[in-house]
Amino acid sequence: MATYRDQGIVLKSKAYRDHDALVNLFLLNHGKVAAIGRGVRKPKSPLNAGLYPLSYSGFELYRGRSSLESVTSADVIHGFGKIRGDIDRIAWASLIADVASECFSDHDPAPEAFYILVAGMEALNDGRHPPSAAMAALWQLLRAAGFAARFDHCPQCHVPLSGPLLWHPGEGQVICPRCARGAHLKTFSTGALKTVNRWLDMPADKFGAVEVRGRLVGEMVDWLSVTLASQLHRTPRAFAFISQLLDQEVEGPS
């Protein structure tokens, strides 16, 4: 039984009993942790702001006999207020949190992923183009989890990749047209390939600096969605919402 301090992002929060919440935290030194925030849903709880979903806070946690840790204090380091005020940014930030939650195991420290997560939230909060900033963070999170690498060569015949590329859902790989052998595969443009590679190469504080616009947004969202579905074996809920928002953008206000 011990008390410890760490900093982290609140990935999720779910109401529990009358006034409590079950939270999922991504901590710098302790990895992902499930914890209970006792009394957090009382209006004047001192844990309230620090345990708000997507907040970046400094925590004190108590690990007892139960499998759940207890949050004993939570002080906001960054509340990402501009994300909260914008539905587009909330959707992308929720997707980043969801993917971080799915790709990493509990109590397995992943500091690289932690910094990507924070940088992704900061980029969204800074007003950078949400799909471009968030997808760069998402690809780097997938790489930190071992689910993605730079797309340079066909993994089957090793020729350098150039468009159009084909996605092999069963293998979870991008392969060259020659290796596709007429199978029913998804196609991606050279522009999409270059963009993913640039997102994977960029420093985290530049998330959003390589922007996609127009039709490329749809293509990139599609590619990310295929990748997530093949690696996580499910499509995160935030994705359906993002697709809806993007459709509205294309159609414009009626």
Ligand SMILES: [Zn+2]
């Ligand atoms: Zn090939």
